[in-house]
Structure formats: structure tokens, C-alpha cells
Amino acid sequence: MKKWIPAILTLVMAAWFLGNLSAPKDKDFAYNEFGLLPVTANGRVLPMDSLARNSLLEIREKQTLNAEPWKGWNEKPLIIPATEWLANVMMNPGVANDWPVFRVDNPDLLSLLKLPEKDLAKKVDGKHYSWNQIQPALADFDKESERVGKIDSANRTAYENAVSKMHERLTLYTQLENAVLPTDAQDWPAELAAYEKLIPDGVAAVQAQQAGSPFNTNYFNAFAGYIQRFQSMAGWEPPLILPPNGARQWRRMGDALLDAPRGTPVDEAIHDYAKMAGALAANNPEAFNAALRDYRSSLVPTQTQALSKARAEVFFNQLEPFYGAMVIYILAGLLAVFFWFNMSETLRRSAMWLICLAFVIHTFGLVYRMVLEGRPPVTNLYSSAIFIGWGAVLLGMILERFFKNGIGACVSSVIGFITLIIAHHLAREGDTMEMMRAVLDTNFWLATHVVAVTVGYASTYVAGFLALIYILRGVFTKTLDADTGRSLARMVYGIVCFATLFSFVGTVLGGIWADQSWGRFWGWDPKENGALIIVLWNALILHLRWGGVIRERGLMNCAVFGNIVTAWSWFGVNMLGIGLHSYGFTDAAFKWLILFVGSQLGIIALGLLPARMWKSFQAKAGQSPT
């Protein structure tokens, strides 16, 4: 029976994960179908589903909308999927503007926006507010936002950062609201039809007015009104909704409507979206679904590639492989840690089986993303977290294969879990598949320099984590016998060698890339310096060891410090806000970095305790009192 436990556990988790494969069914409005529509935003073609999820992450920090946040989770609050939210923001603002989608945490910002405080009886949770609640205080907010905009981002207070973040969120929301129809539209299909009918007379009136001849003021005013609304729409620079048509590329709805009087025929897509909007406002699912079907079938002949890419991305969004892998890693980690206490081989094998499953899912996600983007694995901070996790898990699995002592399993599962959690939080920054700026747009260097440096990070973390296990087990438990200690030391030493190789080669390749694109090999840019410090630190550990300055415990303490060095290079330098490499970070990250560095220093302090205070070494001394 025991023999089958690992396999059964793995099968259960695999079944749980594969449960995500079946796409959710639409009840009345075909929002899932809507989510498959391609649109252009952030410079790339993506499905509405991704646009919806990314936007919700930015505005609400979640991928779904809780429409009744004042209810406890056990009171079944109404959860609205991202695409349903997006469809309503774009085409049915009357409903969407009442949904509490804006997350506001800063108390000063709450008072500035004159928002009510937490009062569950009045259906206010104190954190989430709707557009309609915020809108009355917008004039005051804009003044503050303008003031804050002039302050250098490094010198802003927490409140000012909150204002700036809120400004971004409100802008994004307004962009989405202006993507399909003017925000003040009452009955869009009718208004659109009226506009089209007005065009000949309107144009005639404007031409006459410009020529100084008498003109029909009614036509003129009505026409000018439309033009003003569409200009305002286009001025927000919302996503490009209209697909390529003949020689025309992706276009904004506002621009297309402004082009109509210039003789460009109105695209059928504009009518399709108008029908969807009308049906949504009239709460008529059949009409909505019919218009959606019409539009989709019109895309089939010309936009085959965009449609299939969108479908592939939606599949990826729904599968959430990194989330699945994260859950399985944590489960495996628990089993691996328990193994040290009762030494049941079944536990260790179960942990390994689960790690293999999670690793397969992790790898699948990584490769799927690479294919979707057509890029090497690491293109931004988010994907670096995924890849560091992947590399560390692989290294841990190899160690476990050789040593079979649960340590590799523990390293794999814990680092896998932590890096995926980090990635999960980094995803809030927006589109994780954003386009690469011109200087970064080179698959060759992304595939060599970035991958090598990231493998260097991953292996330095693995070494640091092994050392952490050594210290914690040694100080707090009696399980660190001489054999385990020696094998841990060998692992750390070997991995530090490996880390030196990759971080060195990666860093120098970075220099060569810089030489290729800017004409200088080394510029002392913060990110370069961070990578250099990792190389120097690893080299220092090796030389200290060769020189006999440090032994087993010294090696462990140095390796733990390697965690700090790597965290500094990975996140710390981005917080300096200087240099060519700074690719974004959040304030919350700073808090976590400090916590992480503090915890590692604490562990080094433990590691520096004299050997007689280590439980494992006391036990040893007790056994052999010579």
C-alpha cells in the first residue's frame, strides 16, 4: 500500500490541476466568447481576456472583481469574472461605474477623495470603491495629482505615491471606458446611426462655414458636437479595438469615427460593437451573443492568426500553470520537511513525485509563454522570477537524485514556491508580456546574457538555501549529523562553483551586449554592479575556502549572505531608480526586501553562535564524550 501513496497523491494533484482545462461555461451573455476577441494594447495583439485581467490587476490587484466586498467569503459575495467586468466598462458604463473596483488603501487618499470609511452595514468595506463614488471628488484629486506629478518619484511620500498610483488607475479605467463608445453616450447604436446619417449634411455645413457662405447651424452644431466627443475619445489613447481592414492597421474607435467624414467607409466592426453595446445596455443576452457571433465570423477570414493567438493566450490565462505549480510546491515542501522528523521514505518519495509534477507544470508554463511571446524565457522582472524558480527547482531535484536525503526536495519546493509567489505579485505591474524596447529587442542577448545571469541568481539562491537548512537544522534540531553536514557542505561548495561560472559568464556577456549597443563594455550601471557583486562574492567564497579561512560553518554563513547579495542585485538596484536597466518595482517590494535581508542576517547571527549552542553538535558531544 505504502508503495502507492506517492503515485496516488500525484494523480490527485494532477487531476486537480487539469480541472482548469475545461473552460467555464457562459450562462446568458457569452462573456467567455467575448474574452477571445483580439484587440491591440501595450503595442501587441492580445485577447480581451488578457486585457481584462491585466487591467483588473492594475486597478484592483486581483484578477476578478468582487462586487460585494463587504460580505465575508463565507457569505458568498458576487464574484464577477474579468471579461464580464471589461465588457461592461467598455460598453455598459451605467452598470460598471457602480462596481467597487478601485482599491484605495491610503487613509489620506481616502479623505482626499471624500470616500466613506469602513461600515459593513452601509455596504462599504473601506478598501474598494466605485467610479461613481470617486467621481465627485475628481476635481480636487486632479489638482493633487498634478502637484504630485511634478515631484521626482524618488522623493514622494507614501501618500503621494498613492495619489500617483490612483492617477494611473483612473487613467486606465478612463481609457477602457473610451475604447468602444463615448462615455456620455445614452443609446449608442442610435447615436451612431444618427451620426452616419448626419455626415453628408454636417460636412457640407462645415465646408460652407469655412468658405464664409451661409450654412445650416443645426447640422453644424450637431456635427461639431459629435466630432468633439470622438476627439475626446481618441485623445485618451485607449486600446485599439478595430482590426486591420484592407490597408489600414489596428485603429482606435475614436480615430475611425473621426475618419468617417473624410470619406473612409464605416467599418462593419464599428456596427458590431455598437450592437453589442446596445444589447448589453438593454440586458438582452441573445442580441449580444448574435452580434458577437457576427463580429467573430467576420474576423475569421482575415484575422486567423490574431484569433488563434488570442485563443492560445486565453487558454494559458485560464490554466494558470504557475499558480497550480505553486500550490503543489508548497504541499511537497511540507512533506519534505516532515521527512526529516520521522525519516519515512514514503514521505520523501511523495515529496519528490509532487515536485516532479509541479516541475512539469512549471516547465509547461515557461515554454508556453516563450512560444506565445516568441522570446527567450526571461524578458522582464516577472519572467525572471519564474525562470529563477525553474532553475532552482531543477538544481534541487538533481541534488535530491544524488543525495536522497530530502534536502534537495526541500530546496526545490520552497524556492519554487517563493519565486512563484514573487512572480504572482510582480504580475500586478501590468501586462507581463509587454513589448521589448528597441535596445532590448534582441533574442540573441536575451537568450544568452539574461539567461546566464538568471541561472547565476538561481544557483546562488540554491546555495544560500542549502546553507540555511544547515544552520536551522543544526541550531534548532538534533537531525544534523556529521554525514548530513558534510554532504550539505559539498553541495554548497559545488553549487557556489556553478553559480560563479554562470554569474561570471552572464555578467561579461552583459558587458559585451553593452559594447554592441552602446559602445562601452562596462559603465558601472547599478544593475551591472549588482551582477558584478554576485560574481565577486562567489569568487570570494571560493578563495576563502581554498585559503582555509573558512570551514564548514563559515562556508554556510557566507552562502546565506549570498542570498542578500542576490536579492540586492535582483530587486535592490531597481529601487535606486537610476541607470539604464531599471525596469520597475513597487514600494511593497522595498518592505519585503528589508524583511528578507533582516531575516538572512538573523540566520547568519545564528550561524555565528559557538558550536556548543548548536543542538546537533551538543547531541554529538553527548554521544561521544571524549
Next chain:
Amino acid sequence: MIIKKIVGFLTSLRLTVVLLAFSIILVFVGTLAQVDEGLYGAQAHYFKRWFVLGVDLFGHKLPLILPGGYLIGTGLLVNLVAAHIYRFQFKAKKIGIQLAHAGVILLLVGQLATDILAREMQMHFVEGEKRGYSESASDYELIFDAGGQETAIPASLLIPGEDLKISNLPFTIRVKSFWKNSSAAFRAPMMKSNPLVASNGLALNFDFTPAEEAKAMDQKNIPTAIIDLINPAGVLLGDWAVSGWTGDPGSIQAMTEFYQNQVGVELARNIAVQFGTPQSLELDNKSYVFVLRPARIHHDFSLTLLKATHTVYPGTDIPKDFRSRVLIDNSVTGEKREVEISMNHPLRYGGYTFYQYQMTAGEVAERQGITPSSVLSVVRNPSWLTPYIGCGMVGVGLIIQFMYHLVGFVSKRKTA
């Protein structure tokens, strides 16, 4: 005995360890200091130094003395070379580690050579223009042009209080002030303004004031000097302001853009024309035109900008591609061919490397109604290959060493 001690010290692993430890501290402090001092400031303060006296962090002064980048680099180099010679063994076990260290030596030497030999320049041109020279990114020169005969005085010689007597100029230049970085502003008529900085030429219409030295990567110092010109008899011919602002098409363009927003296109153009007109002095029926401009390095070939393209991702301002199509014209070799220079694809020609740097083209140029232009960064670095070779050596060396250990480790476990 003493020699043995010295050799022992120079080849010791402990020296390596100490140097590595100091280099980590230096790089870390030098990174943090960039917040206050900027990239170039920190480079000069920490890395291009033998000793660092006093450390500034987040606006606080710490009385620390650290070895600077030069000292650590030289120390590591000496340590490595000494250890290499002293301990060299031709054994399979050692070959990887020796190759890796030789690679590090090459990298250090290469960086030293780069530091001494490399020159950074720029080449600005608008579409259709031909350039036979590059301009220094940081150095300026004061030019006196007497009917095509140019006399160039490096800006580094313009020291306040000094008189400069140049043999083929019939006057002495007395430097009244020299500002390493300066700002320039149009003196609007009818407005109450500052007193004139000089009483002739450019200074009648423009104010020049000293400015804080540039810190960030994308800023640069633009110097201005106030000079007196004195004839051999000792009679003052007048005083003038000479400014790097006027000798650089890029600065003039920046000035024009600034005034466009304030006073409109027409006036801004007028201001720019006044600003760009070189000043001159008539002496003994000879005209001397003078200007302070970026120092020029002449090539024995020319580049002509045929087309500058700047594309963005649809619906965004995110740059997708910058590229310049140029014509190389080399009368010596008879070459006349077109090449594309784009981000990550530089042109290596005649000992120089031309990189795509900045660009005003595409929609931006269309909106402003100007001819597209491009700036190439031009680097002459005879040691550019060393990092490539050094990196290869270290990589291969470490892999050999690593495989050697891994094979030993795996086979040991198999037999165990």
C-alpha cells in the same frame, strides 16, 4: 629573505581575499552613491581613483578611506600575475583554473587599456548631410577661423585669469571666466534682465549663467567662457561670451524647441538663427570667426545619412526600432557603399565603431516639421576584443574545472 616575503605576500590567497572583499564594498558604495552623485560623478569618485577619501551616502558624509578602483584593479592584476607565474603547473587538474585566471588577467588588462585608449565621440547629422568627422562627447575646443585657416584651442586650456598667446593669432586671449556647465537664455527685449556678461556679439542678446555639473547619463556639460581679446600693443579689443551652446546643432535644436513652446515657431526660429550665427572680429583687414564647439576628430572617410527611421509599437510610444541608413565614402579605398546601423547592430569601420544613439525621426519629426536626424555614438577602442576573448577563456576554464570535479564526484558516488 625579504624578496621571499614580498613574493609570498604578492602571491598569497589572503591578498586575493582582501582585494575581493574591498572590491565588493567599493562597488556597493559606488552604486549607492549614484543616487546623489549621478553615474559619472560616482565613477570619477570611486572607480577611476587610487584612493577614495570620504564617502557620501544619501546626503551624509562618512569619514572613510577606501582603496579606489585603480588600486584594487592593479592589486588584483599583480596578485594574479604573480600567483600565476609562481604557482603555474601544467596538470590536467589545474588547467581549467589556470585558464580562467588567465582570462581574468586579460579582462583586467583590457579594461585598463580601454580606460587609457578608448575615445567616445558622436556624429550628428540630418538626412542628406555628409560628415567627415566625429565630435567629442565631452571635450570642447575654441576655434578661430581666419578665412578657412582654423586654429583650435582645447577648452581645457581656458583657465580663468590666464592669458593665451597663440602663435598664428595676432591677439592674446585673456580668460575672464570659464564655466564647465552653463545655461543660456534669450534676453527678451523690454524685459528687466541681468547685466550683460560681455559687451559684444552674442552676449548682447543672450544671457549665460554657470550651472551645476551634469550628473545623469543623459545629461552633458555645456561650457561657456567669457574672454577678452587683446592686441599685441596691449589694447583691449573687447570682451565676448563663447559658449558650447552655440557650436552644437543639438543644443541649438534644444533651444529652438524650448522657445517654440514659449513664443511660437516664428520667433523661436529667429532666436535660433541669432544664436547659431558665429561671432567674429575684424583685425588688420582680416576677419576671425570664432566659436566654442565640441572637439572634432577627422576621419579619412565620410558618412552620409540617407534615411533615419524610428518605429514604435502600434498605439504606443514604446520605441520598436531606430535605424540609420548611411553611405560610406572612402576615397582612399574607393569604397562607396550603403549600410544600416541600428540598435544592437553597430557599424565597425576604419577602427571606429558607430552605434545608433539618438534620433529625431518618424512621427516626432513630422509633428515638428523638421528633417529627420540621427546621432551616432562613435567609439574608438583598440582593445574592444579583449572582453570577448577573456570571457571565453574564463568560461571555458571554469567549465573544464567544473566538469573535472563533477566527473570525479559522480564516479565516486557510483563506486561508493
